[in-house]
Amino acid sequence: MTRRRKIATWVSLVLSVPAAGYAATSVIFYAWLSAAEPQRWPPDRAAVWVYGALGVTIAFVAIFAYCLVTLVKDQNKSSRAERNAT
Numbered sequence: 001m002t003r004r005r006k007i008a009t010w011v012s013l014v015l016s017v018p019a020a021g022y023a024a025t026s027v028i029f030y031a032w033l034s035a036a037e038p039q040r041w042p043p044d045r046a047a048v049w050v051y052g053a054l055g056v057t058i059a060f061v062a063i064f065a066y067c068l069v070t071l072v073k074d075q076n077k078s079s080r081a082e083r084n085a086t
Contacts, residue, residue: 001074013067020060026053 001009027050034046 001070006071006074009067009070012063013071016060016064016067020057020064023053023057023060027057 030041030046030049030053034041034043034050
């Protein structure tokens with residue numbers, strides 16, 4: 001893995017955590033908003049926002065998992081190459 005790609009993967013890994021947290025908080029907030037003010041946020045309208053935020057949450061969790069697996073695989077590959085070189 002090139003240095004630039006490794007840096008991009010680390011940045012994506014670190015930024016996906018707060019983004020997933022923010023999106024998960026949005027899921028809770030919009031569900032609560034629908035329950036607290038049903039006249040302003042009918043269930044149909046809130047459901048669109050809740051499911052949209054849930055989709056974003058799942059996407060950022062998937063990005064986190066992908067970056068983590070990619071970095072672990074690269075580290076294992078580097079370790080194997082060092083062991084084989086000696």
